[in-house]
Every structure is written in structure tokens, then in C-alpha cells.
Amino acid sequence: PTRIIIDCDPGVDDAAAILMALGSPELDVLGVTTVAGNVTLSATLTNACRIVGLARRPDVPVMAGARAPLLRDQIFGKYAEIGAFPAHLVGMGRVEPAAENAVRFIARMARAAARTQSPLTICAIGPLTNIALALRLHPEVARGIRRIVCMGGTFQAPGHASRWAEFNMLADPHAAAIVFDSGVPLVLFPLDVTTKALFTERHVAAFRASGSEGGRALANLLTEYDRSDPARYGRLGGPLHDAMTVAWLLRPGLFTGRPARVEVQLTGPANGQTFADFAAPSPRVAVMTGVDEPGYIALVSERIAAAGRAGHR
Numbered sequence: 001p002t003r004i005i006i007d008c009d010p011g012v013d014d015a016a017a018i019l020m021a022l023g024s025p026e027l028d029v030l031g032v033t034t035v036a037g038n039v040t041l042s043a044t045l046t047n048a049c050r051i052v053g054l055a056r057r058p059d060v061p062v063m064a065g066a067r068a069p070l071l072r073d074q075i076f077g078k079y080a081e082i083g084a085f086p087a088h089l090v091g092m093g094r095v096e097p098a099a100e101n102a103v104r105f106i107a108r109m110a111r112a113a114a115r116t117q118s119p120l121t122i123c124a125i126g127p128l129t130n131i132a133l134a135l136r137l138h139p140e141v142a143r144g145i146r147r148i149v150c151m152g153g154t155f156q157a158p159g160h161a162s163r164w165a166e167f168n169m170l171a172d173p174h175a176a177a178i179v180f181d182s183g184v185p186l187v188l189f190p191l192d193v194t195t196k197a198l199f200t201e202r203h204v205a206a207f208r209a210s211g212s213e214g215g216r217a218l219a220n221l222l223t224e225y226d227r228s229d230p231a232r233y234g235r236l237g238g239p240l241h242d243a244m245t246v247a248w249l250l251r252p253g254l255f256t257g258r259p260a261r262v263e264v265q266l267t268g269p270a271n272g273q274t275f276a277d278f279a280a281p282s283p284r285v286a287v288m289t290g291v292d293e294p295g296y297i298a299l300v301s302e303r304i305a306a307a308g309r310a311g312h313r
């Protein structure tokens with residue numbers, strides 16, 4: 001299996017990505033690391049512990065990392081008031097967080113991976129603070145990372161955290177710049193592609209009917225915090241941005257993309273805006289542009305249905 005670390009800020013779509021990964025035998029989840037983002041660090045940690053708990057995976061360590069962005073003032077997501085997922089939506093089960101700091105864990109795992117020449121994959125679905133810190137504090141860890149599969153940025157589509165910026169970029173643009181410049185290969189899922197696959201009430205009902213704890217919890221979260229926006233997307237349904245990173249790891253053929261060099265704006269009103277140069281020499285970022293929507297939705301549904309099902313590891 002592909003060895004991954006999920007660095008996240010759950011977040012409803014982060015929860016979907018974690019559940020999918022835990023429901024996928026092709027992936028070996030070494031740990032779930034959390035960062036402040038959609039909600040505070042303590043709430044992202046609680047939420048990750050609840051999601052890993054309901055998937056019945058106490059073998060997967062969950063750790064907290066950065067409490068705030070590197071330089072800018074802190075912002076939270078649109079649904080910041082969610083805070084910690086209430087137990088009536090996701091159940092009472094939870095794992096205890098591990099004591100190790102997330103940045104140290106990422107560095108320790110990457111260093112070990114470099115030693116054994118089996119570099120690992122990082123699924124980065126929150127602000128990039130933890131990963132930037134790991135790369136800056138321990139430059140040797142870059143060698144232990146095969147690639148970072150990241151949800152973030154927007155190129156043609158308008159921003160949603162500001163007029164120009166996507167949330168993960170706006171929340172810590174300096175961290176994003178460090179990661180884009182690190183030399184580690186990246187696969188990037190901007191809003192342009194994540195908003196091309198929308199989950200409707202019918203899909204949410206199917207999550208609920210799947211009979212798994214993961215499916216039920218995700219259906220409850222999606223019902224409570226409706227993400228559809230017909231004015232923005234031109235049709236019914238809402239995206240599950242972060243789940244695309246995990247789907248790509250399982251079935252990259254569902255997606256199309258183009259290599260580019262990516263930069264992020266660090267100041268002014270367009271702070272957090274991303275730019276792609278598709279003509280740059282030696283591009284390091286595969287910018288995803290297209291998705292097979294029905295294939296992707298079927299894959300998400302299948303793996304969510306496997307998460308937290310009795311008998312599943």
C-alpha cells in the first residue's frame with residue numbers, strides 16, 4: 001500500500017477525505033496530523049480524533065501541530081461556528097490524541113522513509129503551516145517525501161475565501177510559498193477542479209443508507225452544514241474539495257492535469273491568490289484541471305461506505 005500522512009483541518013470535507021483513506025486498503029495511513037484552519041487547532045484535533053474513532057482505527061495516531069499561521073493574522077473557515085463536531089452527528093467514539101507534535105511526527109516519518117528509500121506521500125488538505133515548518137526546520141525531510149497531494153488555490157474560478165483566494169492559500173500564504181518552492185513534487189487540486197464534482201441530496205442519502213458509521217456521520221454533517229450553492233455552481237449540489245486528493249491516490253486516471261510552476265501572492269488585497277505558469281521550465285506542480293464526475297462520486301461513495309463498517313480493519 002501507499003504510505004500516507006493526512007495533514008488536515010477537519011472540516012467536513014477533510015472528514016470525508018480521512019474516512020475515504022481509512023476505508024481504502026490501497027493506502028496505509030501512518031498518521032493524521034492537524035493544523036488550525038476551518039476551526040481552531042483544538043477543534044481540528046477533536047474532530048480528527050472523532051473521525052478516526054468512528055472508523056474504528058485506534059492504530060492510526062492523531063496529532064496536533066501549528067496553532068496559528070506563520071506570519072499573517074489568523075483566519076478561520078466559513079463554518080467556523082461548527083467548532084468540534086457534535087456527538088449527535090458523529091457519535092461518541094474517539095481515539096486519544098498522541099503526544100508527539102505533528103511537525104516532529106512528519107519530520108520523523110519522512111526521515112525514516114528517506115533512510116529506507118521508500119519516500120512517503122503527504123495528503124495536505126488544510127493550510128500548509130505544518131508542512132512548511134517540517135520542511136524549514138528539517139530540510140533533510142524533503143528527501144523522504146515522494147509527493148504532496150494538496151487541495152488549494154484557484155486559477156480560473158473566483159476565490160471563495162476572498163475575491164481572489166481559496167481558503168487554504170489565504171489562511172497561510174507564506175507556508176504555501178515555502179511548500180511550492182521546496183522542490184518536492186506536488187499534485188494540486190484547486191477550486192477549478194474541486195467544484196466540477198458536486199454531491200447532491202441523492203448522494204448524501206446514499207452515504208446514509210450505506211450502513212457504515214462513516215457514511216452515516218458524513219451524511220449527518222453534510223445535512224447539518226449544507227454546502228450547495230446553485231448561484232455559484234450553476235446547479236444543485238456541493239463539492240467535497242479535500243476528498244479529491246485521496247481519490248487521486250486511488251485512481252489518478254479519473255483526473256486530468258497540466259504541469260506548471262505555481263506562485264502565491266503574499267501581500268495586498270489579492271493575498272493568497274495563486275498563479276500558474278504552464279510554460280515554465282522544469283515545472284514541479286501537476287495542476288489538476290478535469291475530473292470524471294460520475295467516476296469520482298462512485299469512488300467516494302464506495303470508500304465512504306467501507307469506513308467504519310463492522311469487520312473492516
Ligand code: BDR
Binds near residue numbers: 011013077151
Ligand atoms: C478548503 O478549505 C476548507 O474550507 C476545506 O476544508 C478545504 O480544505 C477549500 O477551499
Ligand code: CA
Binds near residue numbers: 014037038125126
Ligand atoms: Ca480542509
